[in-house]
Every structure is written in structure tokens, then in C-alpha cells.
Amino acid sequence: MAVEIQKVKSFIARYKNEKKALISILQDIQAEYNYLPQETLRAVAECLNIPLIDIIGVATFYRTFSLKPRGKHLITVCSGTACHVRGGLKILNEFEKKLNIKAGETTKDRQFTLETVACLGCCAIGPVVVADNNYHAQTSIRAVDSILKKYRKRKK
Amino acid sequence: MRIADESGLKELKNSVLQERDSLRPCIxxxxxxxxxxxxxxxxxxxxENEIERQNLKDKVSMRVTxxxxxxxxxxxxxxxxxxVFYQRVAVDDVPEIISQTIINSKIIERLLYTDPNTGVKPVHEDDVPFYNRQKRIIFGNNGKIEPTNISDYIALDGYGALCKALFHMTPDQIIEEVNKSKLRGRGGAGFSTSKKWAITxxxxxxxxxxxxxxxxxxxxxxxxxxxxEGNPHLVLEGMIIGAYAIGAHEGYIYxxxxxxxxxxNVGIAIKQAEELGLLGKNILNSGFNFxxxxxKAxxxxxxxxxTALIxxxxxxxxxPRPRPPFPAQKGLWGKPTNINNVETLANVPLIIERGADWYSKIGTEKSKxxxxxxxxxxxxNTGLVEVPMGMTLREVVFDIGGGIPKGKNFKAVQTGGPSGGCIPESLIDLPVDFERLTEVGSMMGSGGMIVMDENTCMVDVAKYFLGFLDDESCGKCVPCREGIEKMREILTNICKGEGEEGDIELLEEIALTVKETSLCGLGQTASNPVLTTIKYFRDEYEEHIRNKRCPAGVCLDLISYSIDAEKCNGCGACVRPCPTQAITGEKKKLHSLDQEKCIKCGACFETCKFDSIIIK
Incomplete structure (x- = not known):
């Protein structure tokens, strides 16, 4: 998706160009582009009159933000304690193997991005995997393939 | 439509109740x-479709709770x-639920919950063992209301406590009532709520x-x-009462x-409350604005x-920054700020409505x-359980939780999240409250209770938490940033079989330094997972270090998978899931596992129904 600086400026205008809204503005940009394109951050720095380095600081401090473009489908494996003791790490390893990427990376064909999250707050149904906002409960190593198949076919 | 005053709220409640037929079936x-x-x-x-299709709109209601x-x-x-309590309900069960249970009042047995220990199938929600030992004063209404419908909340006396607070109590009286209730913060530290309010x-x-x-x-x-998610108005009501008590006119939900x-859901709830005049300017014409x-974090x-939140x-x-000054003195934008956890605020309406005397009868001496x-x-039985403070771990894990799956042995319960610790089986009769948990080296935290069985490795658990904290440490102060990383390194080595004599002592030393010298709660409590696992499971550490063995069968570098020749019946179920074709064998004959090819993913272990995969 091409970045339209005018659009980014309209996001910033929603918050009346207030510095305190930085995190919310970055969230809006990420919702639009799925990551934080470099030129948008420069625009934010200019409009809010905040040094770019501070914006990069915020963007890299919080887990939500990504400075790299993400894949069409986002697979999030929960690595919360409850999921961990039920074998969540094995599920993650299986995704890494099947997609041939590490957590935090995107496949070359830009189909999948694999991420982990500290806890999704549905610990009772772990190990949990979220694929494009759909929750998968009590997943197993065997479920990995079928989850991937489902999304490979699906056009977003 | 704004509610004008206290009697207006009562009228609204009555009109909601009048519209509803309490005997009419509601799914x-x-x-x-x-x-x-x-x-x-x-x-x-x-x-929805089935009600429509069978033309039952006037006879049955439904609610998404x-x-x-x-x-x-x-x-x-x-x-x-x-x-009537149905679980694991699938789309295909729906027509039968309507035609049988709703129309013919017949129970569908297969949808009932079966107690794994007794085989009993209770029909009604209140008879399910998971629920009947709980005391759901805060959480109980979740199942009765649609969170996006304020009328449901009002029908259950919602915002009644707010009326009482606004029209019949002064802010000081509210703080005094909360003080008498001895309510303590549910977010972790357990600080007195009324004290926080009074300072602000x-x-x-x-x-x-x-x-x-x-x-x-x-x-x-x-x-x-x-x-x-499930009862946002309860939290809002508690927050409005808190705001009135401390004299705040602006609030944030982080x-x-x-x-x-x-x-x-909370966004919708705020809008609904504003429309009814329960939030915003001149709430219920009391003159109070909030x-x-x-x-969004x-x-x-x-x-x-x-302080980091602010x-x-x-x-x-x-x-995080050093305290004092505390947020109650100098917080958001430098102004006095009171921060309460969600569950703490959810307790407030109840205390105001039913009184501190009633409330403080529940719980232990210092934890009410x-x-x-x-x-x-x-x-x-995994899920959320609400119990009076002071219930023993045994009651929670075994009576409500129904014990450990697959007949395995209980090993420990981890409370308090990454700041907490692991409590061993020898302390299973510990009454759970703020003091007792701290005494044994753990803490209440926000209320996580992660049960661990014989297949959970305690060194791995400590490594897991340190990994989490290493990622999450903000890096501002040295002991937390460097100490956690070092502890993580040592634990990783131990799990790899590269642990050395003296590692445990070194871990203890670093742990105590991090605990004593970190700036905020994250660092001050980061050592708890290490210290408690060493305290209660030292032998497991020693087994990893001296004999390069992981007794729980978790640490990949220390274990190997093999097939039990006596139990394997050659069903072949494990062959297909193996991603490296390490398992071979003819149908109905003993299979074999090639150690060279095996990557220890556990897929075979997960598949085998005859317990014939052995982890050593």
C-alpha cells in the first residue's frame, strides 16, 4: 500500500496535533499499513515537533509496533505461562519450521508473519494461537499444518 | 434519554423488569x-437463525453474555x-437444544458437564462442582448480562451504589466505608484502597x-x-464512585x-452511561462531573x-521513576492521581451497596x-474462579479444579505471575491470602494460579519467567537489566546440560542483589521465580547440573524419546505426525525410533494413545 502523507496528517489532526497522543497516532498508522513506514514516522516527527529519535524510541519500546512490513496473515503464538506449561513452545517451533522463519519474521512471499505475545488472556484454553484475529484453542503440533493450510488458501 | 435522579433510575429499572418475563426461556x-x-x-x-426459523421470537429470548x-x-x-448448563456446544447441537430443551423441557445428556472424578453429570449451573464451591460476588453477574446492554446491568440494581454514594454519602463517608471494608488493591501489591483514596x-x-x-x-x-469485557458497567460504576470520593473529574482506563x-465493550459502555447521564456532566443532576x-496500551x-503507566x-x-513523590501526590501531568486495578474498582459498588460490615465478614483477618x-x-477444570480469601490451595486446585489431568502427580502451583513464585506440594494446605503467599516467597500478584504437574520442569519454568522479564525490563536501572540477563544465561546453560557446580549459589547471589537494588516492582520481584524454585526444588537443579538429567522430561538437550517395546502395539499412529520420519515399523509390529533423526518435537508423544512413547 502506498503511503499517503496527507492521510497520515489527517490521523495526527484527529488528536489536534498533541504530543501526548503519540502512541495513539502510531497505533492508527499501524492499523492502516500493518506496520510503521519510515516516511510516516518522519511526518509524525515534523507535525508533533518531536525529534525522530524519540519516536523511534517509542516505536521500538512497545511490542505492538513493527518497523518492518508484515505479511498478509499474522500468526500470533501465545507464550504466556499457562500456554508454556502446556507446550506452547513446541507449537511455536513447529510454526517456525513449517514457515521456515523465526518468530518476529515474515516469509519471503509476504504471506505470513509469525509473532509471539506474552499472554492473550485466554489461558484456560491454551495453547492458544491467533491467526488474523481468529482464536484457536488447545492447539497441538498437529494443528499447525491445518491452520496454515486454511490461511494459505484464504485471500484477506 | 437522561435519567433525572435517583428515583429516575429506579423507574428505569422497574420498566426494564416489567418488559421482561422472568419465566420466559432465555438462551x-x-x-x-x-x-x-x-x-x-x-x-x-x-x-439466532433457529429462533427465526422456528418462529419463536416471542417465546424465547437470547443473550450473548x-x-x-x-x-x-x-x-x-x-x-x-x-x-441448565450445556458445555462444548457445537452448531449442530442448536436445533436440538431448541426443539428438546426449550420446547419439550428435555435435557440433552451429552451436552452436560461430566465430573471427571465422579462421573456425575449435573444439570444446573449451580450444581457444577467448578461453580458450587466458589463465591461469585464480583464475577457472578457476568453470565447474566449482555455487556453491551446497559439495561441488563440496571435490571440487576446497577448504578444503585452510585446513587447511594452521590445522594446519601459524603466523599469522606465513602472513603471511611471502604476503609472499614479493608479492601486492598487486587493488582498485585495489595495496598489499602481507602488509604490511596484518602491521600489523593x-x-x-x-x-x-x-x-x-x-x-x-x-x-x-x-x-x-x-x-x-463481561461487566464493564460494574468497573465504570466503581470508578465513578472512586472519582467522586477523591474529587477527580477526569479518568482514564489504560x-x-x-x-x-x-x-x-468498555467503549460502548461509556457511551451508554453518558447517554443516560450516569457519566459526563452533572451526573444524575447531582452537580458532579466526571x-x-x-x-489503548x-x-x-x-x-x-x-509511574511507567502514567x-x-x-x-x-x-x-518507572523513583517514589516518592507518589502518584497520589504528583501523578498524571503532575497532578494528584489515583490508580486502581480493574478488580479493585469492581469491588467498590458492592461495598457501598451492601456495606463494609457485610463485606468484611468474607475473607481472613487482613485480606477481606x-x-x-x-x-x-x-x-x-481450568478457568476463572472467585473464592473467599483464605481458601486453601488444595480446595482451589482439587475441589474446584478437579485435580490434575490424566492421573498425573501435582507438583507445584505458581502464583503472582513473573513476580511470584512456585509453591510446592508440601504447602498445598496453605490458606491463600496476601500475607500467606508472601510468607512462602510468592505473592498474590494479580491472581494467576498456574498448576504444574510431574511433567513440568521447574528450572525451565524459572528460565521461562526470566526470559519474559529480560524482554520486558525497560533497561533503566543496571541491576534489573544486567542481573536478569545473567540469571537467564545461567539458567539456559543449566537447561542445556552445561551447568556447573556453584551455579545455584551464583544464581542466589545475583537474585538477592537484583531484588534489593532495583528501582521498581519489576526488578524487585524478578528474582522470586528463581529463589522459590531453588528453595523448593533444589534437587531438580542439582539433577540438571550434576547428572545432566531433566527429571520432568522437558529440557530438550537432556532428554531422548524412545518406544516402549511392551506397550507399543504397532498401530502406526505416530508415524505420520513425525516431521522427520524418525519412526518406522510395520503395521501391528513394534515400531522403532531413530535417535539420529529425532528432533524431540513431541508429536509422537502427543499422538500415542497407549503411552508407549517414553521420554528419558
Whole structure:
């Protein structure tokens, strides 16, 4: 998706160009582009009159933000304690193997991005995997393939 | 339509009740995040369609409720007025539920919950062992109301406590009532709520703020999400009462980005409350103004710490700062600010409505009321449980939780998240309250209770928490930043079989230094997982270091998989899931496992129904 600086400026205008809204503005940009394109951050720095380095600081401090473009489908494996003791790490390893990427990376064909999250707050149904906002409960190593198949076919 | 005053609220409640026939069947379906994991949205659509198709709109109502707590058995359907409890409901079950249970009052046996220990199948929700030993004074209404419908909340006397507070009590009386109730913060530290309120009230510097902390970062705990998602008005009501008591006119709800449904539901709730005049300018014409803004967090564990949370709302990246000054004196934008956890605020309306005398009868001497725990991990009945303070771990894990699955042995229960510790079997009769948990080296934290069995490696658990904390440490102070990383390194080596004599002592030394010299709660408590696992499971550490063995069969570098020649019947089920074709064998004959090819993924172990895969 091409970045339209005018659009980014309209996001910033929603918050009346207030510095305190930085995190919310970055969230809006990420919702639009799925990551934080470099030129948008420069625009934010200019409009809010905040040094770019501070914006990069915020963007890299919080887990939500990504400075790299993400894949069409986002697979999030929960690595919360409850999921961990039920074998969540094995599920993650299986995704890494099947997609041939590490957590935090995107496949070359830009189909999948694999991420982990500290806890999704549905610990009772772990190990949990979220694929494009759909929750998968009590997943197993065997479920990995079928989850991937489902999304490979699906056009977003 | 604004409600004019106290009697206006009563009139609204009565008119809602009059419109409703309490005897009319109502199908409630849990719409919490847990049940969404089991695709409850499909069941919801199926019920809607079926009611339409059978033309029953005038005879049956339906309601999509908040989380019931028994997430593991979702999707959960409860049919009122009898409270028939169905679990694991699928789309195909829906026509039968309507034609049998609704129309013919017949129970569908296969949808009932079966007690794994007794085989009994209770029909009604209140008879399910998971529920009947709980005391659900805070959480109980979740299953009765549709979170996006304020009328449901008002029908259950919602906002009655607010009326009482605004029209019949002074702010000081409210604080005194909360003081008498001995309510303590449910977010972790257990600080007295009334004291916090009183300090903020006493700071007479004009503008003040109240913040509701829903940055539930402890992995393994999710009661705040379920409350915010399932009964948002309860939290709002508590927050408005708190604001009135301390004299704040602006409030923020700081909520995790990972909780999209909670963000949505509380947003809707705020709008509805504003429309009715329960929030905003001149609430119920009392002259009191209060507005709430939702602030979506961006994913940083340290922001659950109050000073870091405040700087995050300000859009800054300052991280935690030394206290004093406390937020109650100098908080958001430099103004006095009171921060309470979601569950704490949810207790407030109840205390105001039913009184401190009633409330303080529940619980132990210093820990009053109930606490919601997320009982998860290796336990049969997993989910959210609300119990009076002082209930023993045994009652929670075995009576409510139904014990350990697959007949395995209980090993430990981890409480308090990454700041907490692991409590061994020898302390299973410990009454759970703030003091007792701290005494044994753990803490209440936000209420995570992760049950571990014989197949959980305690060194791995310590390594897991340190990995989490290493990622989440903001890096501001040296002991936390460097100490956690070093401890993580040592633990990783031990798990790899590269541990050395003296490692345990070194871990203890670093742990104590980090504990004593870190700036904020994250670092001060980061050593607890290490210290408690060493204290109670030292032998497991020693086994890893001296004999290069992982007794629980978890640490990959120390284990190997093999096939039990006596148990394997050659069914072949394990062959296909093996990603490296390490298992071979003819049908109905003993299979063999090639150690060279095996990557120890555990796929065969998961598949085998005859326990013939051995982990050593």
C-alpha cells in the first residue's frame, strides 16, 4: 500500500496535533499499513515537533509496533505461562519450521508473519494461537499444518 | 434519554423488569474471548437463525453474555430460568437444544458437564462442582448480562451504589466505608484502597485524576479482561464512585491492546452511561462531573507499574521513576492521581451497596473479600474462579479444579505471575491470602494460579519467567537489566546440560542483589521465580547440573524419546505426525525410533494413545 502523507496528517489532526497522543497516532498508522513506514514516522516527527529519535524510541519500546512490513496473515503464538506449561513452545517451533522463519519474521512471499505475545488472556484454553484475529484453542503440533493450510488458501 | 435522579433510575429499572418475563426461556451464550477460541460466534449465529426459523421470537429470548469463567468447556450455553448448563456446544447441537430443551423441557445428556472424578453429570449451573464451591460476588453477574446492554446491568440494581454514594454519602463517608471494608488493591501489591483514596483526596491542588489499570500484563492471569469485557458497567460504576470520593473529574482506563473485545465493550459502555447521564456532566443532576477516556496500551509489561503507566499516557517513554513523590501526590501531568486495578474498582459498588460490615465478614483477618484467580495449566477444570480469601490451595486446585489431568502427580502451583513464585506440594494446605503467599516467597500478584504437574520442569519454568522479564525490563536501572540477563544465561546453560557446580549459589547471589537494588516492582520481584524454585526444588537443579538429567522430561538437550517395546502395539499412529520420519515399523509390529533423526518435537508423544512413547 502506498503511503499517503496527507492521510497520515489527517490521523495526527484527529488528536489536534498533541504530543501526548503519540502512541495513539502510531497505533492508527499501524492499523492502516500493518506496520510503521519510515516516511510516516518522519511526518509524525515534523507535525508533533518531536525529534525522530524519540519516536523511534517509542516505536521500538512497545511490542505492538513493527518497523518492518508484515505479511498478509499474522500468526500470533501465545507464550504466556499457562500456554508454556502446556507446550506452547513446541507449537511455536513447529510454526517456525513449517514457515521456515523465526518468530518476529515474515516469509519471503509476504504471506505470513509469525509473532509471539506474552499472554492473550485466554489461558484456560491454551495453547492458544491467533491467526488474523481468529482464536484457536488447545492447539497441538498437529494443528499447525491445518491452520496454515486454511490461511494459505484464504485471500484477506 | 437522561435519567433525572435517583428515583429516575429506579423507574428505569422497574420498566426494564416489567418488559421482561422472568419465566420466559432465555438462551444465554458466553461471548467471552475464551469461548471465541471455540468459535462461539457460530453457535450464536445458529441460535439466532433457529429462533427465526422456528418462529419463536416471542417465546424465547437470547443473550450473548460475558465470560462465565469455565472457559475450558466452551462454548458455554446456559438456559434460564432453570440455568441448565450445556458445555462444548457445537452448531449442530442448536436445533436440538431448541426443539428438546426449550420446547419439550428435555435435557440433552451429552451436552452436560461430566465430573471427571465422579462421573456425575449435573444439570444446573449451580450444581457444577467448578461453580458450587466458589463465591461469585464480583464475577457472578457476568453470565447474566449482555455487556453491551446497559439495561441488563440496571435490571440487576446497577448504578444503585452510585446513587447511594452521590445522594446519601459524603466523599469522606465513602472513603471511611471502604476503609472499614479493608479492601486492598487486587493488582498485585495489595495496598489499602481507602488509604490511596484518602491521600489523593487530601492533595488539594485543583485538578486530580483517577486511572483504572487494565494493563493486565502478568502472563497467566485474565480476570481483568473478563470483567472489563463481561461487566464493564460494574468497573465504570466503581470508578465513578472512586472519582467522586477523591474529587477527580477526569479518568482514564489504560487497557491492553491485546484485549480488543474489552476495548470495544468498555467503549460502548461509556457511551451508554453518558447517554443516560450516569457519566459526563452533572451526573444524575447531582452537580458532579466526571468523564472517562480509554487509552489503548501498546504492549509493555513495565507499564503496569504505576509511574511507567502514567508516563505512557502522557505519550512519553520515561519508564518507572523513583517514589516518592507518589502518584497520589504528583501523578498524571503532575497532578494528584489515583490508580486502581480493574478488580479493585469492581469491588467498590458492592461495598457501598451492601456495606463494609457485610463485606468484611468474607475473607481472613487482613485480606477481606474474595479474589478471582485464573486457575490454569495442568488442571482438569481450568478457568476463572472467585473464592473467599483464605481458601486453601488444595480446595482451589482439587475441589474446584478437579485435580490434575490424566492421573498425573501435582507438583507445584505458581502464583503472582513473573513476580511470584512456585509453591510446592508440601504447602498445598496453605490458606491463600496476601500475607500467606508472601510468607512462602510468592505473592498474590494479580491472581494467576498456574498448576504444574510431574511433567513440568521447574528450572525451565524459572528460565521461562526470566526470559519474559529480560524482554520486558525497560533497561533503566543496571541491576534489573544486567542481573536478569545473567540469571537467564545461567539458567539456559543449566537447561542445556552445561551447568556447573556453584551455579545455584551464583544464581542466589545475583537474585538477592537484583531484588534489593532495583528501582521498581519489576526488578524487585524478578528474582522470586528463581529463589522459590531453588528453595523448593533444589534437587531438580542439582539433577540438571550434576547428572545432566531433566527429571520432568522437558529440557530438550537432556532428554531422548524412545518406544516402549511392551506397550507399543504397532498401530502406526505416530508415524505420520513425525516431521522427520524418525519412526518406522510395520503395521501391528513394534515400531522403532531413530535417535539420529529425532528432533524431540513431541508429536509422537502427543499422538500415542497407549503411552508407549517414553521420554528419558
Amino acid at each position: 444465554t451464550i458466553c461471548g467471552g474471548t475464551g469461548c471465541h477460541g471455540y468459535a462461539c460466534e457460530k453457535v450464536i449465529a445458529a441460535v 460475558g465470560c462465565h469463567g469455565f472457559c475450558e468447556r466452551g462454548p458455554i450455553v446456559v438456559i434460564y430460568p432453570e440455568k 483526596r487530601a492533595s488539594k491542588k485543583g485538578m486530580k485524576f483517577i486511572i483504572c489499570n487494565c494493563d493486565e500484563g502478568d502472563p497467566g492471569a485474565y480476570m481483568d479482561r473478563s470483567l472489563m 487497557i491492553r491492546n491485546e484485549y480488543p473485545l474489552a476495548v470495544r 468523564t472517562i477516556t480509554v487509552h 501498546a504492549g509493555a509489561f513495565v507499564c503496569g507499574e504505576e 508516563s505512557s499516557i502522557e505519550g512519553k517513554l520515561d519508564g 473479600g474474595t479474589k478471582i484467580f485464573s486457575l490454569v495449566g495442568k488442571v482438569n
